[in-house]
Amino acid sequence: MKRPTIADLAQAAGVSMSTVNRLLHGGATVRSETVEHVVETAERIGFYGLGTLRERRKPHRNLGFLMQRSHRPLYQLWAAQIVAAAARRTDTVIKANVLFEDDLAPEAVATNLLSLGKDSDAVAVITADHPLVSQVIDELRATRVPVVAYITDLSAARRGGFVGTDNWKGGRTAAWFIRQTVRERGKVFPLIGSHRYQCQNISDASFRSYMREHAPDFDVSDTLLVHEDPGKAHEVIQKLIDENPDLMGIFVNDGATSGVLGAMRELSPERQRKIRIVCRDLGPETRKGLSEGLITASICHPFDKMPQELIDVMLRLVECPDTPSIEQRLVPFEILTPESIWT
Structure with a gap:
């Protein structure tokens, strides 16, 4: 036949x-x-x-993802996981358009966010909080294109949702590790990448909250700004080590872990063992630092669950673009130590 x-x-x-x-x-x-x-x-x-x-x-959807810093392996990993999660959806055919923004100036982010939104049914963005970004989110929402904040939340009243971890718990958990593992009382230094990342500000505030409540005998310094620049972080840590023989703990609350580790590797093993480092990412350099025993713990975003939740929220908002509520998905963070890391 x-x-x-x-x-x-x-x-x-x-x-x-x-x-x-x-x-x-x-x-x-x-x-x-x-x-x-x-x-x-x-x-x-x-x-x-x-x-x-x-x-x-099946419905076909174009989803846009505005990431940062194409040269950083951590963002490349996040992007790859997002594309993989989109391909695994069985109920929808998704075209995942990932755009990296190396210029973190709010004007550049706003321009690329608006451009990405013109060809997308929904957009997810990792960015610092700024009025120019909020303005673009308003413009896209007016054209029925919802914007979801990823990893770090935004103050834009018309954002469609937020997918991330509980940053308040993350900061307090980091403080718990330092309080429990430091052998001698001394100075603790928190690092932050930018004052405009909500996730970092909340983690920093909760870290201090725990230390005031449970470790008042520690000397917690003012938060140091390193702009997520490994070179700047290396310089800052070198200076702290030279000037503070009683340095006992570092909270790396940004993406400059490689710079911190570079400075630590220049120390003697005896000095290394006295300093506890807790960070909030899980890029290749962090894994190496955990394997070497230089990092005590990483309070990190789960690579497998976060993209699935993000895409689910974006698809729901596409189906209900006029919903007035903001959908928030808090995904439990992972805690990795030198003994639990997969290599």
């Missing part, structure tokens, strides 16, 4: 051959009612491209 052709399917469904071709090859949008009718006809006549047509029955 002759296998049904595209022409046979078009005739049986009462549509043009160009419509069938668009469905098979993912061309221009075809109405959902037409897609359903063509798929049912293909099933009935035993058309060979049934699998492809069934894929076209």
Whole structure:
């Protein structure tokens, strides 16, 4: 028996051959009612491209993801996990468009966010909080394109949602590790990358809250700003080590872990063992630091669960673009130590 052709399917469904071709090859949008009718006809006549047509029955979504710093392995890992999570969705065909922003000036972030939103059904963004970014979020929401804050929340009243970890608990957990593992009382120095990242500010505040409550005999310094720059962090830690022989703890609450570790590796093993480092990321350098025993613990974002939750929130907002509420998904953070790290 002759296998049904595209022409046979078009005739049986009462549509043009160009419509069938668009469905098979993912061309221009075809109405959902037409897609359903063509798929049912293909099933009935035993058309060979049934699998492809069934894929076209699923909704197709363009999701945009504005990341930072293309040169940092941590952001490359996050981007790869997002693309992988999008590919695993079985209910929706997702085109994941990841854009890296190396210029972190709010003007550049706002421009790229607006550009990405023009071709997306929803957008997720990792960025510092700034009025220019909030303005673009308002503009996109007016065109029914929701924006979801990822990793660090934003103050924009019209953002669609936030997906991240509980940063208050994260900071207090970091303080708990330092309080429990430091052998001698001394000075503790928190580092922060930017005053405009909500996740870092909240973690910093809760870190201090715990130390005031449970470790009043520690000397916790003012928070040091290192701009997520490894070179700056290396310089700062070198100076702290030289000037503070009673340095006992460092909370790395930003992405400059490699610079901190570089300074630590210049110390004698005896001095290294006295200083406890707790950080909040899990890039390749952090894994190396854990394996070497230089890092006591990493309070980090789970690479597997975070992207799944993010995409789920984005798809829900696409289906309900006019919802007035802000959807918040807090994913439990992971705690890794030198004894639990997978290498």
